[in-house]
Amino acid sequence: MDDKFEEVEIYNSINELEIGQVCSILEDNDIPYVRKDDGIGSYMGIYMGVSYQPKRIYVNKKDYEKALKLIPFSSEEESEINEVQEDAKEENIDDENQDQENSNNNTRKTINIIAKIIFYIIVLVIIGGFIMLL
Numbered sequence: 001m002d003d004k005f006e007e008v009e010i011y012n013s014i015n016e017l018e019i020g021q022v023c024s025i026l027e028d029n030d031i032p033y034v035r036k037d038d039g040i041g042s043y044m045g046i047y048m049g050v051s052y053q054p055k056r057i058y059v060n061k062k063d064y065e066k067a068l069k070l071i072p073f074s075s076e077e078e079s080e081i082n083e084v085q086e087d088a089k090e091e092n093i094d095d096e097n098q099d100q101e102n103s104n105n106n107t108r109k110t111i112n113i114i115a116k117i118i119f120y121i122i123v124l125v126i127i128g129g130f131i132m133l134l
Contacts, residue, residue, distance in 0.1 A: 006061035007034060011071060012054045019055045022071055026059065031067050034058045 010033075011022050019035065026033045038053040059067045 007058040008061045008064045010057050010059045010067050012056040014054050025070050031063045
């Protein structure tokens with residue numbers, strides 16, 4: 001019999017509370033799991049008291065379906081949340097692009113006004129020079 005633990009990611013989040021809830025659910029149902037922090041997440045948690053790196057929970061491949069049914073906030077809900085977040089990011093990018101266009105237009109208007117002021121000063125200097133000659 002092969003008792004090899006084949007890791008399958010069942011949940012990930014930066015929210016420590018959610019991760020703790022999922023781990024408790026798995027423990028209560030005798031489902032072995034592995035919890036991993038991305039990057040330097042665990043060190044940041046120790047040093048700073050908080051980590052904004054995702055934490056991931058893996059279960060054995062044979063327990064995946066059972067574990068998925070037990071988790072109240074499933075991957076489907078997570079993917080819907082991710083879609084909403086992606087839409088918000090796209091809207092934010094559109095807003096940033098609009099802000100950049102507005103900024104460019106304002107810069108053009110400012111340059112145009114400065115050019116007109118310089119032109120009028122030059123014209124006044126030339127007229128003043130002619131008046132001095134008379």
